[in-house]
Amino acid sequence: xxxxxxxxxxxxxxxxxxxxxxxxxxxxxxxxxxxxxxxxxxxxxxxxxxxxxxxxxxxxxxxxxxxxxxxxxxxxxxxxxxxxxxxxxxxxxxxxxxxxxxxxxxxxxxxxxxxxxxxxxxxxxxxxxxxxxxxxxxxxxxxxxxxxxxxxxxxxxxxxxxxxxxxxxxxxxxxxxxxxxxxxxxxxxxxxxxxxxxxxxxxxxxxxxxxxxxxxxxxxxxxxxxxxxxxxxxxxxxxxxxxxxxxxxxxx
Amino acid sequence: xxxxxxxxxxxxxxxxxxxxxxxxxxxxxxxxxxxxxxxxxxxxxxxxxxxxxxxxxxxxxxxxxxxxxxxxxxxxxxxxxxxxxxxxxxxxxxxxxxxxxxxxxxxxxxxxxxxxxxxxxxxxxxxxxxxxxxxxxxxxxxxxxxxxxxxxxxxxxxxxxxxxxxxxxxxxxxxxxxxxxxxxxxxxxxxxxxxxxxxxxxxxxxxxxxxxxxxxxxxxxxxxxxxxxxxxxxxxxxxxxxxxxxxxxxxxxxxxxxxxxxxxxxxxxxxxxxxxxxxxxxxxxxxxxxxxxxxxxxxxxxxxxxxxxxxxxxxxxxxxxxxxxxxxxxxxxxxxxxxxxxxxxxxxxxxxxxxxxxxxxxxxxxxxxxxxxxxxxxxxxxxxxxxxxxxxxxxxxxxxxxxxxxxxxxxxxxxxxxxxxxxx
Numbered sequence: 001x002x003x004x005x006x007x008x009x010x011x012x013x014x015x016x017x018x019x020x021x022x023x024x025x026x027x028x029x030x031x032x033x034x035x036x037x038x039x040x041x042x043x044x045x046x047x048x049x050x051x052x053x054x055x056x057x058x059x060x061x062x063x064x065x066x067x068x069x070x071x072x073x074x075x076x077x078x079x080x081x082x083x084x085x086x087x088x089x090x091x092x093x094x095x096x097x098x099x100x101x102x103x104x105x106x107x108x109x110x111x112x113x114x115x116x117x118x119x120x121x122x123x124x125x126x127x128x129x130x131x132x133x134x135x136x137x138x139x140x141x142x143x144x145x146x147x148x149x150x151x152x153x154x155x156x157x158x159x160x161x162x163x164x165x166x167x168x169x170x171x172x173x174x175x176x177x178x179x180x181x182x183x184x185x186x187x188x189x190x191x192x193x194x195x196x197x198x199x200x201x202x203x204x205x206x207x208x209x210x211x212x213x214x215x216x217x218x219x220x221x222x223x224x225x226x227x228x229x230x231x232x233x234x235x236x237x238x239x240x241x242x243x244x245x246x247x248x249x250x251x252x
Numbered sequence: 253x254x255x256x257x258x259x260x261x262x263x264x265x266x267x268x269x270x271x272x273x274x275x276x277x278x279x280x281x282x283x284x285x286x287x288x289x290x291x292x293x294x295x296x297x298x299x300x301x302x303x304x305x306x307x308x309x310x311x312x313x314x315x316x317x318x319x320x321x322x323x324x325x326x327x328x329x330x331x332x333x334x335x336x337x338x339x340x341x342x343x344x345x346x347x348x349x350x351x352x353x354x355x356x357x358x359x360x361x362x363x364x365x366x367x368x369x370x371x372x373x374x375x376x377x378x379x380x381x382x383x384x385x386x387x388x389x390x391x392x393x394x395x396x397x398x399x400x401x402x403x404x405x406x407x408x409x410x411x412x413x414x415x416x417x418x419x420x421x422x423x424x425x426x427x428x429x430x431x432x433x434x435x436x437x438x439x440x441x442x443x444x445x446x447x448x449x450x451x452x453x454x455x456x457x458x459x460x461x462x463x464x465x466x467x468x469x470x471x472x473x474x475x476x477x478x479x480x481x482x483x484x485x486x487x488x489x490x491x492x493x494x495x496x497x498x499x500x501x502x503x504x505x506x507x508x509x510x511x512x513x514x515x516x517x518x519x520x521x522x523x524x525x526x527x528x529x530x531x532x533x534x535x536x537x538x539x540x541x542x543x544x545x546x547x548x549x550x551x552x553x554x555x556x557x558x559x560x561x562x563x564x565x566x567x568x569x570x571x572x573x574x575x576x577x578x579x580x581x582x583x584x585x586x587x588x589x590x591x592x593x594x595x596x597x598x599x600x601x602x603x604x605x606x607x608x609x610x611x612x613x614x615x616x617x618x619x620x621x622x623x624x625x626x627x628x629x630x631x632x633x634x635x636x637x638x639x640x641x642x643x644x645x646x647x648x649x650x651x652x653x654x655x656x657x658x659x660x661x662x663x664x665x666x667x668x669x670x671x672x673x674x675x676x
Contacts (some may be wrong), residue, residue: 015464051461066676072460072465073460073461074463074465077460077461077462077463080462082461082462083461085458089454089455089457089458089461090455090458091450091451091454091458091459092454092455093450093453093454094447094450094451094454098447098450101447102447102448102451102459102462103462105444105447105448105462105463105464106462106463106464107463110444111284111444112443112444112445112448112464112468112469112472113443113444113445114440114443114444114446114476115443116443116444117439117442117443118442118443118444118446118447119442121444139675140675142675143675160458163462164462164463175359189580199323
């Protein structure tokens with residue numbers, strides 16, 4: 001069978017130091033996978049490799065069976081993979097609504113059009129409205145994105161990521177820096193917007209991880225040491241060792 | 253407000269703009285005013301096209317005159333060919349020739365410049381304009397060498413009595429193209445590409461992750477911008493009947509950056525204000541004083557430091573205060589502060605003018621006419637008066653400034669609060 005996303009012996013070196021040392025992962029369609037691991041394990045780097053932000057040193061990444069390891073970010077996005085960022089990455093001078101409109105433009109086929117009138121595009125409006133509703137920012141529609149609260153910006157970050165209708169979603173620490181209640185709301189949001197989609201997320205908050213993930217991948221020093229169901233991961237000796245055995249500082 | 257089927261306010265604004273263009277020469281009837289209005293309108297197109305790059309696309313270009321200037325050269329050659337009978341083109345359509353030429357060079361140079369953004373982009377544009385300027389002196393056949401290329405805009409049979417001989421007819425031709433170009437460039441801001449130009453300006457990285465090749469967004473924006481720059485070049489060729497190396501120079505490129513920024517890059521109409529100010533400063537002020545470039549420079553620095561949004565943002569911020577009915581509380585403090593600044597300004601201007609007279613015009617005697625008085629620039633009286641004015645104004649400004657700032661920030665905090673409550 002073809003996997004939604006497949007990593008085959010992915011390696012990445014910066015200079016002499018090898019950050020990702022042969023990561024393997026197979027994600028089935030519709031599956032939700034959380035990647036956990038100590039600080040500096042290479043989780044964000046892995047996301048940057050998958051989304052095309054950095055080129056691979058060796059190995060291969062397949063999206064729906066096709067290699068994407070030589071493609072640029074926008075080409076990967078056009079093939080149906082979309083990502084969010086750990087540090088909020090939005091169009092800060094545009095309004096919330098405009099942020100979402102930009103995010104749906106390519107997938108609806110308007111591309112670089114300068115012959116369509118943006119306000120006349122009903123499908124763009126409807127898609128942007130629907131996402132606005134989903135992420136609960138309807139009342140903030142005209143607010144400039146840079147002036148939103150932190151939690152609102154995180155919600156918009158997720159909104160931009162899913163707006164284009166990609167099937168494979170990568171979320172990089174979506175609840176980082178949130179309070180308990182904010183992060184509960186974020187989990188609900190993520191659950192809602194990724195229905196029927198393949199989800200890969202980096203997360204530190206264990207309650208979020210165990211609440212959302214079908215499987216958990218554990219990345220330690222650039223290697224995927226285990227990828228299994230939450231119950232099995234809890235019982236996994238290697239994982240316990242990595243987290244508790246003093247090799248790396250544990251993280252909440 | 254975005255979902256109204258017909259935006260009445262917008263129709264009203266464009267209607268008023270058209271009306272203003274039509275009646276402007278009837279209001280300003282003094283000697284050279286039609287010529288000034290023509291220059292302003294040409295510069296408005298140039299500034300608006302420049303702002304497609306700087307304001308909307310976040311591309312700081314030091315070489316925009318390459319497009320308007322090359323457009324002007326092609327346009328003037330087209331006019332000369334038309335008068336020789338080699339080419340059948342109406343003068344009315346010459347700006348379009350300029351536009352297409354500008355666009356062609358946009359396609360050519362833009363491919364190189366827009367590969368990068370930010371500082372690298374700025375540097376490459378600087379290189380390109382220097383290159384074009386060097387070429388203009390290397391190929392006198394096309395560029396006319398030092399003297400430039402001249403033409404006569406009165407070509408062929410009059411069309412409905414229009415010969416484009418009188419300046420007023422040229423003005424209306426320019427006004428017509430200004431209106432069309434302004435509508436076109438405004439329409440651009442309302443298209444998917446126009447919006448993505450904003451997105452790429454704000455965050456090029458994220459734009460790549462929602463499916464857009466940022467290089468293409470910049471490139472297409474630049475090509476369209478070069479088209480409108482070329483139109484302004486074509487109009488300049490008709491207006492002045494001469495195009496020279498100066499048209500493709502760094503100086504011209506720097507000027508449009510200056511005026512666009514002074515007008516305000518954050519609002520669509522900002523560059524139009526910038527064009528009016530620009531023509532006033534370069535054409536009118538230069539006939540009164542030799543120090544006009546100094547005033548222009550100081551004015552630019554003041555805008556950059558204290559009103560980075562330009563004159564347009566100053567207007568819009570005050571309009572917002574008026575709209576929310578709070579202007580009464582700001583106004584008393586505002587005018588006192590402005591009056592104080594004005595007093596200081598008079599002192600500074602007196603000093604600069606006297607200094608210029610002493611250093612450059614000493615041969616014509618020590619007397620200099622200032623504000624209707626004959627002042628002896630070698631005697632201490634004039635200097636003393638200027639110094640007192642400056643000191644008094646500066647002291648007054650310093651004393652009244654904080655009261656104004658307090659009132660201003662209070663009012664704006666209240667307004668933002670009201671907006672937030674209206675949203676919630």
